[in-house]
Amino acid sequence: MNIKLSVVDQSPVHGSHAKVEAPRLSIELAQLCDQLGYYRYWVAEHHDSVHFANPCPEILVASIASVTQNIRVGSGGVMLSHYSPLKVAECFKMMATLFPDRIDLGVGRAPGGTGLTSHALAFPHEPHHGDLYANQAHLLAGFVQGTLPDDNPYSKIKVLPDSTPTPELWMLGSSGGSAGLAGHLGYNIALARFIDPDNCHPSIFEQYAEEWDKAGHQGKANKMLAIACICAETEEEARLRAGTAVYRKLAAQLGQREDFLTPSEVQDRYRQMSASEQSAYDHILSGYTVGTADQCWQEINELAKTFSCDEIATVTVTHSHHDRMDSYRLLGSQL
Template sequence: MKKIRLSVLDQSPVRAGFTAKEALAETVELAKLTDRLGYHRYWVAEHHNSTGLTGSAPEILIAHLAAQTKRMRIGSGGVMLSHYSPYKIAEIFNMLESLHPGRIDLGIGRAPGSDQITAHALSYGNQPRGPREYPTQVHDLMAFLQDNVDKEHPLQSVHATPIPAAPPELWMLGSSDQSAQLAAHFGTPFSFAHFITDENGPQILSLYRRQFSASALYSEPDANIGIFVICADTEEEAIKLASSRDLWRTRLDTGNIGPVPSVEEALSYQYSEAEETRRRYHARRHIVGTPEQVKERLSSLLAAYQVNEAVIVTITHDVKARRRSYELLADAFELSSSN
C-alpha cells in the first residue's frame, strides 16, 4: 500500500462556555498547525442554524485558511450542493482555485446540513431541491468546472469565470451505497464518512471501485475515509477526553446540536438506557487511545477499506488536547513537518 496520508475534517465546534468567534479562531490555529505538521488536506464542513458548529459558509473559511497556510490542500467537506446553484458553486471554487492554484478541493454532499425549516430558508423563494435533482446538479457543476457545457444545454453560453488553469479537485462525500454509486457514475473521487456510520463501509468502497467510470477529470477511482480520532499520551486520558464527544454525539440524535460539553459535565451525566445504547453504537467506530494504539487501529481500518488516506475528525472540549492529538498522530505516522 502507498504511504499513509493524514488529513483533517474540521467542523469548527463551539466548546461549552466559549463563543463561535473563538471556535473560528481555533479552526485557523489548527489549520496552521496541521499545515506545519505535514497533513495533506484540510476540509471544513457546512452546517446551518447551529449553536454548536460554526461552519455556515465554508467557501469564506476556505479562502481565509488558504491564505493562512502554505502546503496543505484546503477545501470543503463538504458544500451541500442541493441548496445552491451549480453555476455559483463553480464560480466560487474557480475563484478560490485561481487565487490558490493547485490547493483547492471542492467536496460536495447531498445531506441538508440543517433541519427542513432551515433548508427552506436557504432556498429562499424556491422549494428545496430533493435527491432526484441532485444528479443533474452534479452533472451541471462538473460541466461548469470544465467549461464544457453541452451545446444543447440552455446555459451553454455561460462560463464560470474566472477559469483557472486546472479546476479544483472535486470529491463526492457520503456514507451510503447511493453516494458511492453517484461518485462512480460521474467518475469523481469518493470520501466515505466512517465517522457518521461504518455500516458496510468496506463493501461500499468496493462497490465504488467496481462501478467507477472514468470521467474527463479522473481516469481512476480515488477514495479516502473520514474517521473520528482522539490521541493522547495515555489511554486513560484519551478515553476521558472522548467522553465530551460521546455526550455531544448522543445529543445530536435528538436534534440538539449545541456546544461540546466539558469532560466534567460528560462524566457526571446520567445516560438513560436508550441513550447509553446510542452512545455505545457511536463510540464503537471511534479510534481513541495512545499514539501506538491509534496507529495500529487506524492502519488496520485503512487496510480494510483499501485506502491510504484518513481524514481525521477530532473534537474535544480542551482545545490544547485537540491540538496535541493531531501532533501525536503526526509523530506516530512520521509526517514530514516544516518550520
C-alpha cells in the first residue's frame, strides 16, 4: 500500500525553548516536513492550555501555508461549536483563494478546553456544548461549497465575490460519534486514534462509508488515521522520549496540570508510582507507535491495512523541540 504520511501538530510548549516560541517552532517543523515530502500538515486548536499553544488554527494555517511550497495545510481541527459557520467558511475560503489546492478545513465537536473557556468563547451568549454541531456542520458545508438550498435564509450570502476556490472539508472524531454525520454530510473523515486507541476501531470507518453511500455522494470518501508516534535512532531512546507525552496524558486523567516533564523526570516519577499507576502508564504507552524508523513504519503499515486507509497522520509530542524534529526527520527519511 502506498501510504501518504501526514502531520497533526498540537504546537506543544517544549521545555527546551521559551513558551513564546511554540507557534514559531510549529512553523519550523512544517517547513521541514514540506521538504521531506509529508503530504499534509494540520494544526490543532486548544484553549487555556499549559501544554499546547494554538487557540487560533486559522492564523497558524495561513502562516505555514505562506512559507511552504507543496504540503497541504489545514486545521485538525477548528472546534466548530464555538464559532459561526459563516465566519469559519470566510476564513478558510480566503486561504483557499490565496493558496490554491493546498488548504484543508477540519472541524471537531470537542471544546478543546475547559468549561470556563467555553463560556468565555460564547459570551455574551451561553455555550451549547455541541448540541448544535450537526446543524453547524451542515451550514458550514453549504457556505464552503455554495450548496445551500434556495429555501435556506442564508442561501443568497456570497462568502467571497468569487467563491470558486474551496478547502477540503474534513470531520474529526475519536470514537465513532461523528462518523455517521461526516458520511451523511459528505465530509472526509479523520479518526484520532491518538486520543482514544482503546475505542478506535475499523468499524468506525465502515459506518462512515455506509452513510456516505446511503447519502449518494459522488467521488471518493477520503479517510485518515491519526496516531501518536515517537521515532528515534533506537527503540530505547524512543520509549524514553515518549515518556513526556505519556505522563502528560496520565496526569490529565488524574486531574494534574503542570508543564511537560523531561524524560528523566518522567522516569523518576514512574519509579515512585503505585503498581496501578505504572500499569496505567504502560497501557497508555502501548497505544503509541514508538521505536526506530523501521519499527514505526512497520506498525504504520499494519494500522493502514487494519483500518483500510492509505493516509496516516502522526502526532509527536516531546519535551525537546530537537527530539520532535528528529522524530519527523527519521520517519520522513523513508518517504
